Amino acid sequence: MTRAPLALAVAVVLNGFASVTASADPLPSWAVSETRDRIVEFVEAVTDPENASYVTPAARIAVFDNDGTLWAEQPVYFQFIFAMDRLSELAEQDPSILSTPALKAAAEGDLATVLQGGHDALIEVVNASHSGTTVEAFQAAVAQWLAEASHPDTGLPYDQMTYQPMVELLRYLRDEGFKTYIVSGGGIHFMRVFAEQAYGIPPEQILGTYGNSTFEDVDGVPTVVKAPGIAFIDDKEGKPINIERTIGKRPILAGGNSDGDFAMLDWTTSGDGPRLAVLIHHTDAEREWAYDRESPIGRLVDGLDQGPDKGWVIVDMAKDWSRVYTGGN
Template sequence: MRRLIPIVVATLIPFTLSADPLPSWTDTEARNRIVAFVDGVTDPDSDDYVTPADRIAVFDNDGTLWAEQPVYFQLIFAMDKLAELAESDPSILSSPTLEAAAKGDVEGIAAGGKEALIEVVNASHSGLSVADFQTSVAEWLDTARHPKTNLPYDQMTYQPMVELLRYLRDEGFTTYIVSGGGIHFMRVFAEKAYGIPPEQILGTYNDSTYEIVDGTPTIVKAPGLAFIDDKEGKPINIDRTIGKRPIFAAGNSDGDFAMLEWTTAGTGPRMGLLIHHTDGEREWAYDRDSHIGRLVDGLDKGPDLGWVIVDMANDWSRIYTGKN
C-alpha cells in the first residue's frame, strides 16, 4: 500500500502553469512581441524554428543591462582609482585631464574628448596584471555607491533585462554581452549580475603584455587601446569572436545601431530590441541630445526595420534589481 501512495498523491495534485518568465514587464506590445518571437524560434513545428546552436543573443551593457548616467560607471571607477593613486603619488596627475579626473570633474574630462577618456583609462587601468586590476574593480564594487540612488553599482542592473536574459537561456539561447565597456571590467561582475560567464563577454580591451612577474607568467594591462568595441566594431567583434550572426540583439543607443542592423539583416526570424530611456522619475529620460547613450538613428530607423522599441516608463513595472 505504501508504494501506491506517491502515485495516488501525484494524481491528486492539480496541474499548474509555469511562473511568468517576465514578471517585471507589463502586458504591452513589447513584451508580447518578445514572447511571440521566442515561441516561434523554439517550437519545432513552427516555420520560424531555429536550432539551439543558432539561438545566439547579444546585449549591450551600459544603458541596456545596467544604468549609465550621469556617466559610464567604468569612468567613475577610473576617476576614483586615480584619486586613490594620487594620494600616495601626486605626480601621477601629470596633466589637466588627470587632475580633473581625480577631482571627479566629468565636464573637465569631456572637454578633452575621446583622447582625454583614453588618457584617464591608461592612467588608471594600465601597469597592473589582469588579476590585480580585477581585484581592484571587485573592491570598488563592494564599497562604491551611485550618487543619485545610493545603490551599489552592480544593483543598478535592470530587473526586466535580467529576467529576459534568464528567459532566453531557459529557452535554449546562448547570451553574450557585446559592449563598449572594458572586457576585464565587465568580467568581474557579469556572471553574478546576469548569469553570463567571462568567455561570453566581448568588450573594449587595452594593449597587453606577457611577462614573468616574480616567477609567475602574467598578463599585464599596457597603455593604449587595442580594440574599441563600439559602433561598427560590435558586429566585427561578434563575427571574429562568436563566428555566427545572432538572431537577437539588444541595445539602447546609436553605438549599438550597427550591431542591431547586422543582426536583423540576416535571413530567417530576427529581433532587434532598443531600450528607450523614457522614465525620468524612476531612472532618467534621455535620447537625442544626451551626452551619454545618444539615440537618434535607432528611433528614426528602428521601427521601419522591425525593431522593438521598449518604452521604459510604460513597458517596465520595475527598474533596478536593487530597488523597485
C-alpha cells in the same frame, strides 16, 4: 490497499506543481503590452519544432550591449567613474602621476572639466587608471570598488543598478536554449568581474573594448600586464566585427539602447530567417533618466528614426517596465 490512493494523490500534486511551474511568468517585471508579447512570441516561435520559424539551439545566439541596456549609464559610464576613483586612490600613493590638468581634475572628481578635454582627456584618465598592473590586480580593484562604491544619485551599489526586466529576459532566453553574450563598448576586464553574478553570463561570453597588453615574467610568474593604449574599441561598426571574429555566428536576437548599438542590431536583423532587435528607449525620468537624441551619453537618433520601419521592438521604459533596478525600485 492504501498505497494506490496515496500514489494517485502524490501524482496529482506533482502534476499540478509542474503545471504551475510551466505556466509561471518568465518576465514578471515587464508590463503586459505589445512589446512584451512580441518578445515572447518570437521566443516561442523559434523554439517550437513544429513552427516554421524554428531555430536549432546551436543557432540561438543573443547579444546585448551593457551600458544603458543591462545596467544604467548616467551621468556617465560607470567604468569611467571607477577610473576617476581609481586614479584618486593611485595618486595618494604617487602624486606625480597627476601630470596633466585632466588627470588632476579626474582625481578630484571633477567630471565636467575632464569632459571638456574631449577624447584625449578621457584616454589619459583610462591609461593612468587601467594600465601598469596585472589583469588579476586590476580586476581585484574593480571588485573592491563595486563592493564599496555607490551611485551619487540613487545611493545604490552600481551592480544593483542592473535592470531587473533585462535580467529576466536573459534568464528566459537561456531557459529556452539561447546562448547569451554581452557585446559592449565597456572594458572587457571590467565587465568580467561582475557579469556572471549579475547576469548569469560567464567571462568567455563577454565581448568588449580592450587595451594593449604585454606578456611578462613577474617575479618568476608568466603574467599578462595591462599596458597603455586601446587595442580595439567595441562600439558601432566594431560590434558586428567583434561578434563575427569571436563568436563566428550572426545572432538572431540583439539588444541595445543607443546609436552605438545600431550596427549590431541592423546586422543581426539583416540575416536570413527569424530575427529580432530590442531597443531600450530611456523614457522614465521618474524612476531612472529620460534621454535620447541630445544626450552625450547613450545618444539615440538612428534607432528611433529607422528602428520601427525595420521591425525592431522599441521598449518604452516608463510604460513597458513595471520595475527598473534589481535593487530599489
